[in-house]
Amino acid sequence: GKPFVPKNPRREIPREEQITLEPELEEALANATEAEMCDIAAILGMYTLMSNKQYYDAICSGNICNTEGINSVVKPDSYKPVPDEPPNPTNVEETLQRIEANDEALQEVNLNNIKVR
Known part of the structure; x- marks a missing residue:
């Protein structure tokens, strides 16, 4: 098959949704890594952008702790096997x-x- 190419790749933001940030914030967001953006999303409560582990790591820590970013591969936590009774x-x-x-x-x-x- 052919790769999907959207018809209108550049979406115009409606006027009522446009916001203006302070220059320092604009620069900080423009230069933020994916890991920092993931932590910001966790702080803002946008938990659907990350795995549970990333979310709780970001909330429980006082600093930037996510080194994987938003596009990271989600892996299951490894648990010790429990022997059968x-x-x-x-x-x-x-x-x-x-x-x-x-x-x-x-x-x-x-x-x-x-x-x-």
């Missing part, structure tokens, strides 16, 4: 009979992680 040795049929017989010695029933035959 050993199978539960409870005999389901025997326990069910004790429940039906209202066995007073039966104090607790654990039916978690029962190995299916």
Whole structure:
């Protein structure tokens, strides 16, 4: 297929949406890196422009902490694997009979992680 080429690549900003910033702010925004723009977006609450990790890193830190920028690749956090619990040795049929017989010695029933035959 052909690459997408927009019909009107230069969009005119409507007059009511045009704003004028102080020269220092204009210069700061024009020279800001992607990482700095990402942190500014987080401070302004524009969290949809970044991953959760980038957002919380920017909010929790007092300085520019994002080194990846807005166009960074989002990667999942790595977690330590949790080993499976050993199978539960409870005999389901025997326990069910004790429940039906209202066995007073039966104090607790654990039916978690029962190995299916």
